Ligand SMILES: Nc1ncnc2c1ncn2[C@@H]1O[C@H](COP(=O)(O)OP(=O)(O)O)[C@@H](O)[C@H]1O
């Protein structure tokens with residue numbers, strides 16, 4: 001017996017297209033607009049200015065001299081390989097995809113963390129999304145959005161969502177029960193517990209999710225080159241199609257540079273929360289050092305009475 | 306004579322009842338059955354019928370305002386479950402909980418939050434401090450929930466931290482503190498909200514013995530000023546006896562005995578409790594006040610917490626031990642919280658009795674050497690021995 005699962009899926013796609021065409025058009029328009037704007041900025045500004053900004057971001061977020069030096073050299077290398085424009089359009093695509101993936105994935109992860117039913121429903125879907133060969137995403141994406149940059153981005157967004165959901169849910173769920181009890185025992189509403197306790201403490205885990213989303217998006221960008229998404233993916237696909245090893249390698253190298261840069265920088269951002277908090281606390285301590293003795297005396301006398 | 310005495314006792318009781326109203330906290334037939342889920346317990350093959358596990362079984366008790374009520378028992382006996390049902394971190398399966406006349410189990414969500422925020426706070430075994438907040442922000446949390454503005458709540462939090470001896474470290478982070486200090490913060494957090502009731506779930510169990518002793522003393526000291534109503538969970542009988550006005554001993558979800566420290570020592574209700582109390586150093590647990598307050602005869606009912614008239618209090622003692630009172634030299638006046646261990650030198654020096662006064666200097670009664678020695682002698686479970 002042969003079950004025609006594939007045909008059913010195709011029928012579903014047709015049905016969606018017939019009934020939700022307006023939705024896909026709207027998404028298409030929005031994505032085009034956003035990527036266009038971001039790419040305009042990245043490509044429009046002088047490359048050296050962009051490089052300076054990227055290096056400053058690396059230095060600020062990671063405080064690592066090594067990474068800063070690497071960034072300078074690596075981006076200059078991209079520039080001198082003549083891949084600057086392609087790299088920046090890829091970066092624009094990655095940034096927009098990541099923003100969409102996170103905008104869907106993080107709230108979904110929060111919801112799944114707070115609601116067991118949602119978690120149970122979402123988990124197998126995420127498994128499916130991650131296990132499915134990436135090319136499969138491209139086929140319906142092309143149906144929905146035609147050929148070009150948008151289907152590549154749409155496929156990238158879907159492909160990159162799972163880690164955002166999973167790591168957000170994990171970060172919130174693994175929280176010490178006693179802390180949840182403490183917040184609840186003092187009468188806090190669910191929303192305050194989430195905002196004041198769960199999310200801040202889940203921040204490193206959520207940032208790990210962001211990091212993975214970026215890496216997945218970047219890896220998908222090359223694949224998206226197959227449907228004409230352009231950028232570095234286009235360069236690599238061209239290299240493969242023309243059996244041009246040199247060109248393909250250069251495109252690949254630029255992807256690797258972007259990958260290493262984004263990975264290290266977002267990795268460093270995981271501990272950013274801690275760094276900022278400690279700085280604030282130190283500042284308060286210094287500020288309080290002058291006023292505290294008087295305040296303490298005052299409190300002591302109040303207590304004695 | 307008898308009728309008069311009975312009359313006065315009843316009168317005293319009614320006065321006491323009027324002062325405190327109905328018991329501040331009243332728990333009746335409180336029961337918790339945990340439903341063991343399929344994934345939890347049933348085996349590989351199947352759908353074994355799901356049966357509940359009764360963690361707390363028809364427990365009833367009452368707590369007066371200003372009392373420290375200790376729930377004691379071995380691990381797994383249901384202590385944490387009981388106090389979590391009182392602030393509804395766990396929903397009870399059956400029974401009633403009344404706090405200050407309110408039926409806690411039927412509070413709607415918003416009133417429940419107000420009840421938790423304003424009436425009943427909690428101190429946790431592993432401190433439950435928010436690691437991402439400084440001490441002052443941790444302590445101010447309850448006030449933040451209440452909607453108090455930042456400046457006021459921080460001032461209040463700083464004051465509470467000063468009370469527990471951490472006034473100079475209000476901007477430190479929790480992970481910079483030792484265990485004992487962390488629990489001081491936990492205590493300050495519960496004090497800062499001015500809630501009348503404190504739930505303390507083995508708050509000192511995770512601490513070193515010396516630090517634990519410090520914390521117990523701090524709690525007693527704070528309690529003298531604040532007169533909170535405290536439900537204190539512990540598995541340590543010495544701690545229970547040191548802190549508890551009343552102690553309830555739990556075993557496998559059931560209330561085995563509920564009484565004062567002296568009740569447990571003098572008349573353990575079953576062999577399980579007898580075994581527990583056998584390890585207690587009586588001379589360091591029983592206080593002069595406990596002996597002086599104890600009713601020597603059925604006629605002299607237990608003195609209510611509100612200090613009775615001096616004459617009435619001394620009368621029963623004089624009636625039961627006239628010899629001692631007449632023969633012995635009057636000893637010193639001692640505070641009611643002096644343990645018998647410290648009382649012994651007075652008797653060794655030849656005194657026949659000592660007058661016991663409360664912390665305001667008002668007389669409570671007296672203790673004779675015979676009473677002290679009798680209190681120190683271990684007593685078995687009456688049916689067993
Ligand atoms: N959520 C739960 N589900 C199932 N059983 C539980 C749950 N919480 C506690 N129990 C069980 O209830 C019993 C009493 O637990 P607890 O109140 O924590 O005891 P204690 O605080 O006295 O150590 C234990 O046997 C424990 O395993």
Ligand SMILES: [Mg+2]
Nearest residue numbers: 384385386507
């Ligand atoms: Mg417990």
